[in-house]
Amino acid sequence: MDENLKHEKFRALCSAHGYKCTPQRFAVYSCAGGNTRHPTVDQIWAEVKRTMPSITRESVFRILMELAEMGIVYRMDRIVNARFDGRPHNHGHFICDRCGTIIDFELSAAQSAPPALEGFLADHVELRIGGLCAKCAGEVKTHDGTEAAESRRNMA
Numbered sequence: 715m716d717e718n719l720k721h722e723k724f725r726a727l728c729s730a731h732g733y734k735c736t737p738q739r740f741a742v743y744s745c746a747g748g749n750t751r752h753p754t755v756d757q758i759w760a761e762v763k764r765t766m767p768s769i770t771r772e773s774v775f776r777i778l779m780e781l782a783e784m785g786i787v788y789r790m791d792r793i794v795n796a797r798f799d800g801r802p803h804n805h806g807h808f809i810c811d812r813c814g815t816i817i818d819f820e821l822s823a824a825q826s827a828p829p830a831l832e833g834f835l836a837d838h839v840e841l842r843i844g845g846l847c848a849k850c851a852g853e854v855k856t857h858d859g860t861e862a863a864e865s866r867r868n869m870a
Contacts, residue, residue, distance in 0.1 A: 715796050720726070721735075721740060722746070723774040724740055724743050724747075727784055727786065728772065731780075731783070731784045733780060733784075738762075738766065738769055738773055739777050739780070740776060741765060741769070741783065742758060742762055742763045742774055742777040742778060743777075743781060743786065745758050745761045745762055746758055746778060746781060746786070746787050746798055746800050746868045747781070747800050748800045748801070749787075749798075749800035750798075750800060750801060750809075750818060752790065752797040752799055752816040753797065753798060754795045754796065754797055754798075755771065755774055755775050755778060755795075755798070756771070756795075758774055758778065758798070759771045759774040778798050779847050781798075782798070785802055786800075786802065787800055787802060787838075788801075788838070790807070790816075797816065799818075801818065804821055804839040804840065805817070805818055805819065805821055805840070805844050806820070806821050806840065806842065806843065807819075807840065807841070807843070808845070808847070809842060809843070809844050809848060810845070810846055810847035810850055811844050811845060812846055812847075812850040812854075813847065815847050815849075821839065828863035833835060846857070858861075
């Protein structure tokens with residue numbers, strides 16, 4: 715997206731939510747909005763500091779929380795460090811228990827709230843799957859010394 719168009723879009727979002735469109739907010743938005751790497755506060759802070767050396771970690775965190783409130787990013791809790799997802803629409807995540815890699819995957823339109831929640835109004839749906847990514851699974855040895863991935867293939 716053209717930088718001027720991106721800035722105008724962000725200015726409109728800020729205005730709609732009662733925030734000023736400051737250079738700091740725009741820098742964090744530019745780094746986090748649409749980012750599919752699921753960065754931590756520290757990763758976003760390091761990236762923003764390249765062009766804005768005086769910005770503090772606390773400012774970046776506060777701005778990320780504002781962006782989450784505006785629906786631009788989604789705060790992913792209950793993992794070691796809070797991560798922020800630049801794709802706030804409903805989708806799933808696979809999180810590797812070993813290396814921490816996060817992989818997005820789409821949810822089908824049929825995946826919605828279970829029947830037990832009939833009458834509830836869900837505003838966010840996320841499916842989170844934990845385990846070992848392909849790289850880490852290939853590195854894990856089974857008890858007899860063979861590769862875990864090879865062992866699973868032989869069982870199929």
